[in-house]
Amino acid sequence: MRNPIADKVMGIQPSGIRKFFDLASEMEDVVSLGVGEPDFDTPWHIRDEGIYSLEKGRxxxxxxxxxxxxxxxxxxxxxxxxxxxxxxxxxxxxxxxxxxxxxxxxxxxxxxxxxxxxxxxxxxxxxxxxxxxxxxxxxxxxxxxxxxxxxxxxxxxxxxxxxxxxxxxxxxxxxxxxxxxxxxxxxxxxxxxxxxxxxxxxxxxxxxxxxxxxxxxxxxxxxxxxxxxxxxxxxxxxxxxxxxxxxxxxxxxxxxxxxxxxxxxxxxxxxxxxxxxxxxxGDGDVQEMRMAYNGRRRFLMHAFQEMGLPCFEPFGAFYVFPCIKEFGMTSEEFAEKLLAEERVAVVPGSAFGDCGEGYLRISYAYSLEDLKVALGRLEKFVKRLKGNK
CATH class of the missing domain: 3.40.640.10 (Type I PLP-dependent aspartate aminotransferase-like (Major domain))
Structure with a gap:
C-alpha cells in the first residue's frame, strides 16, 4: 500500500514541549514549570462578556x-x-x-x-x-x-x-x-x-x-x-x-x-x-499580571544566583533560560533526570532549536508557591550534581 502521508509532514518532529508535559502528567507530586500558560484565570469581566454574548444568542x-x-x-x-x-x-x-x-x-x-x-x-x-x-x-x-x-x-x-x-x-x-x-x-x-x-x-x-x-x-x-x-x-x-x-x-x-x-x-x-x-x-488586568510576573522573574534570578546557575537576565515574556552546560549532559538528559529524581518538569533548550542545547526553559507563569517548591528541588539537584563533579 502506498504511503498516505506527505514526505514533508513525515519529516517534521513533534513538539519537544509537549513531551515533558505529557511525562509529568503521568507522575505524582510533580511541579511542572514547562508550559507557557498563565496561571491566572481570564479576568471576570472578560468571561462575563463571553457569557453575555451566549445569553443574547450571539x-x-x-x-x-x-x-x-x-x-x-x-x-x-x-x-x-x-x-x-x-x-x-x-x-x-x-x-x-x-x-x-x-x-x-x-x-x-x-x-x-x-x-x-x-x-x-x-x-x-x-x-x-x-x-x-x-x-x-x-x-x-x-x-x-x-x-x-x-x-x-x-x-x-x-x-x-x-x-x-x-x-x-x-x-x-x-x-x-x-x-x-x-x-x-x-x-x-x-x-x-x-x-x-x-x-x-x-x-x-x-x-x-x-x-x-x-x-x-x-x-x-x-x-x-x-x-x-x-x-x-x-x-x-x-x-x-x-x-x-x-x-x-x-x-x-x-x-x-x-x-x-x-x-x-x-x-x-x-x-x-x-x-x-x-x-x-483590560489594561488594569494586564498591569496586575505583569507586576506579578515581574516579582516571580526577580525571585528566579535571585535563586539562580544563590545556587550558582548562570542565567542572563530576561526582560520579556515569562521564561528564564538558565545555562546547564557545566554539568556535561544534554539539556534533554538534564530535564529527564531532574524530572525522575526531583519531580520538577522543565523543557530542554534543544526543543527550541539546536542552539538551545545546554539550556533549560523554565516558565514563571506559575504561582510563587509552586516556584519556591520547584526551585528548592532544583537547588538540591544542582548541589548534588556539583558534588559529584
Whole structure:
C-alpha cells in the first residue's frame, strides 16, 4: 500500500514541549514549570462578556475577517500602544490563535524555495510552518553574549538572493530576550536595503519589564514590509479562547483572509465578543499580571544566583533560560533526570532549536508557591550534581 502521508509532514518532529508535559502528567507530586500558560484565570469581566454574548444568542458566524467591532478595537489598541495605524476593514484579520496567523502569513507569502530566516532559540512552530508552506527555513543562531538579540551582522550574514521573509520573535519564547528600539532600527536598515519582509510575532508585547515594547512596524519604511501578529492568550490569560490576529498591508491580509475563509471560516464568535471587552477595559488586568510576573522573574534570578546557575537576565515574556552546560549532559538528559529524581518538569533548550542545547526553559507563569517548591528541588539537584563533579 502506498504511503498516505506527505514526505514533508513525515519529516517534521513533534513538539519537544509537549513531551515533558505529557511525562509529568503521568507522575505524582510533580511541579511542572514547562508550559507557557498563565496561571491566572481570564479576568471576570472578560468571561462575563463571553457569557453575555451566549445569553443574547450571539452564536452565529462572524465575517471571515472577524467581528467588525473587534477589528476596530484591535486597530485602536495598536495605535495606542505601538503607534501604528491600520485599517480595520482591509488590513486586519482575526485568527484562531496567534499560531494560525503565523501559518497563514507563511502560506500566502512563500513560493517554493523561498528562504525564511528563523532566529533560534525560538517558538517551535516557525520552522514547521515554513516547511509546510513550501519555504526553506534558514536558522540564525542567537547568542547568549548578545543577550539572545538578533544583530545587524547576524542578519546580513544569513541573507541570500533567495531570502524573502524574516521571522522576528520578540519578546522571545524561550529566552525572554527583547529587542530595543536601537536594535530594531539597525536591522530595519538591512531589511529595507535587501528588500525582504518581516513576520513580527508580538504575542508577548505586553509582558516587558524594564522598557515598553517597540513594534518594528512603527519604524520608518517598515509598516509596508511587516505582518504584525498578536493575540489574547498571554496578556489577557485567554489561552483556551483561541484568538489571535494579524495586521499587514491590504494585499497580504486579503490573501490571508482568503485562505482563512477556506480552511477555518471564522474565529469563535464568543471569544471575539470577550476580546472586545479585553481590549476596551483590560489594561488594569494586564498591569496586575505583569507586576506579578515581574516579582516571580526577580525571585528566579535571585535563586539562580544563590545556587550558582548562570542565567542572563530576561526582560520579556515569562521564561528564564538558565545555562546547564557545566554539568556535561544534554539539556534533554538534564530535564529527564531532574524530572525522575526531583519531580520538577522543565523543557530542554534543544526543543527550541539546536542552539538551545545546554539550556533549560523554565516558565514563571506559575504561582510563587509552586516556584519556591520547584526551585528548592532544583537547588538540591544542582548541589548534588556539583558534588559529584
Amino acid at each position: 452564536t452565529f458566524y462572524t465575517s471571515n475577517a472577524g467581528l467588525k467591532e473587534l477589528r476596530v478595537e484591535i486597530c485602536n489598541y495598536l495605535k495606542r500602544r505601538c503607534g501604528v495605524t491600520y485599517d480595520p476593514n482591509r488590513e486586519t484579520l482575526v485568527t484562531v490563535g496567534g499560531s494560525e496567523a503565523i501559518d497563514l502569513a507563511m502560506r500566502v507569502m512563500l513560493n517554493p524555495g523561498d528562504e525564511v530566516l528563523i532566529p533560534q532559540p525560538s517558538f517551535v512552530s516557525y520552522l514547521p510552518c515554513a516547511v509546510l508552506a513550501g519555504g526553506v527555513p534558514k536558522v540564525i543562531e542567537l547568542k547568549n553574549e548578545n543577550q539572545f538579540r538578533l544583530t545587524k551582522e547576524e542578519l546580513l550574514g544569513a541573507i541570500t538572493d533567495k531570502t524573502k521573509l524574516l521571522v522576528l520573535p520578540f519578546p522571545n519564547n524561550p529566552t525572554g530576550a527583547v529587542m530595543r528600539r536601537e536594535d530594531l532600527e539597525a536591522i530595519a536598515e538591512v531589511i529595507i536595503e535587501k528588500d525582504i519582509f518581516v513576520l513580527s510575532d508580538e504575542i508577548y508585547a505586553e509582558l516587558t519589564y524594564d522598557t515598553d515594547h517597540v513594534s518594528i512596524a512603527s519604524l520608518p519604511g517598515m509598516r509596508e514590509r511587516t505582518v504584525t501578529m498578536n493575540g489574547f492568550s498571554k496578556a489577557y490569560a485567554m489561552t483556551g479562547w483561541r484568538l489571535g490576529y494579524a495586521c499587514a498591508p491590504s494585499e497580504i491580509i486579503a490573501q490571508m483572509t482568503k485562505v482563512h475563509q477556506f480552511a477555518i471560516m471564522s474565529a469563535p464568535t464568543t471569544s471575539q465578543y470577550a476580546a472586545v471587552e479585553a481590549l476596551r477595559n
